[in-house]
Amino acid sequence: MSTPTGFMEYKRELPADREPLTRILDWEEFHQHFSEDKIRTQGSRCMDCGTPYCHTGIELNGHTSGCPVNNLIPEWNNLVYRGLWKEALDRLHKTNNFPEFTGRVCPAPCEGACTVGLIGEPVAIKSIEQAIIDKGFDEGWVVAKAPATRTGKKVAVVGSGPAGMAAAAQLNKVGHEVTVYERADRIGGLLTYGIPSMKLDKGVVQRRVDLMEAEGVKFVTNTEIGKDISTHQLQQDFDAVILAGGATKPRDIPMEGRELGGIMYAMDYLTQNTKSYLDSALADGQYVNAEGMDVIVIGGGDTGTDCVATALRHKCNSVTQFGTHAKGPEERNESSNPWPQFPTVYTLDYGHEEAKALYGHDPREFSVLTKKFVGDENGHVKELHTVQIQRKIVDGVKVYEEIPGTEKVYPAQLVLIAVGFEGPELGLIAEFGLEQDRYTNVKAQYGKYQTSVEGVFAAGDIRRGQSLIVWAINEGREAAREVDKYLMGASILP
Known part of the structure; x- marks a missing residue:
């Protein structure tokens, strides 16, 4: 525990955004940053509850409660309070591949489930998360880490949004050769084109893409599976396929x-x-x-x-x-x-x-x-x-x-x-011959992600329907684990 009385001694504070009448004159990010001292003070408000709910990631009353990627929130809050920023970054990356995205655009269901919120204002978890990863990049701690060895197995990921990127990052980490296909001209899916630049600067997205490329992930843009490359050819060329194309059919x-x-x-x-x-x-x-x-x-x-x-x-x-x-x-x-x-x-x-x-x-x-x-x-x-x-x-x-x-x-x-969106576009699903659920999403059990076609998996909005970025990261990570099991018989991925 940072301090047993931190939540009583200090009020919740958030970094002030840029002034509204100034920021509407440009397309730059409106987020601003706290000083390290202020962030450490906010970290001290975390109680390290005996049974914390901030990291649970469950559905209650139609909304997400707690963090779907099960971030170890009390742990990195404490590390920040103690000034151990690099250790906090390591802890954060254990559960979240892209905290620079979630720290900016996630609605923070973790804060809604914070125990301090029972009696007052919750801990400023989201701001602390962003501060950790931004400091990590500023200090040069976030660097490319290519796998020491390769398995010889090849995996195709269709769609480069948060689910596809998370799956690719995890599979590459254990040595598989991963190729991500994106039909748009830039990588990132909704991170790039679905969220405006003032909310999520595209340099932040490209910075992570560059890191993943340096680690060995191959990205292919302007390529639509089912048109530019047939689904049959994809299955011939790769040992496994993950569909992460999102739910892009507008209502x-x-x-x-x-x-x-x-x-x-x-x-x-x-x-x-x-x-x-x-x-x-x-x-x-x-x-x-x-x-x-x-x-x-x-x-x-x-x-x-x-x-x-x-x-x-x-x-x-x-x-x-x-x-x-x-x-x-x-x-x-x-x-x-x-x-x-x-x-x-x-x-x-x-x-x-x-x-x-x-x-x-x-x-x-x-x-x-x-x-x-x-x-x-x-x-x-x-x-x-x-x-x-x-x-x-x-x-x-x-x-x-x-x-x-x-x-x-x-x-x-x-x-x-x-x-909102009605569900995924149906062309690719039909060409693969995949079963769908009653909402037209690809049918694949949560936690397993295997579709009705051997060697083809589905993760993110294409499987669960329109949802949060943090759920997409959760499913991309878990689908990677299941693909690794499929290819290798077992997996060390979480």
């Missing part, structure tokens, strides 16, 4: 006016913007520019928030984010949302903070249902018609009940649909 909202111009999927909007930014600092114009537009984002999740932040940087005229969920309470409801469940409370994410600073109010509208889109004489969207709703559970099924008299019209020249 639509079919309704009157959906065919109008100016309505697009959120992920297309974000991807185009990031690619143009990386290719040319947006000079090529190969993206949808929201400048001067009234923007409506339909969907209350992280992707929708990223759209809000992106539209602000385009200098939109206004931006509003719709959610069908009700506004959360200011404090955790102990009866319906008790610890260690993830606290479903009202918070402002970074994009909401920016919009509030610019316009003076939270850009979100809660309990709103879009009824139809209306276009102008050129077939382009000009407005949305909505109604307020109340969500109820009837016979165990979630239903939305419209509230009469709450109809409203919003002007809009750009509408971004961010209501």
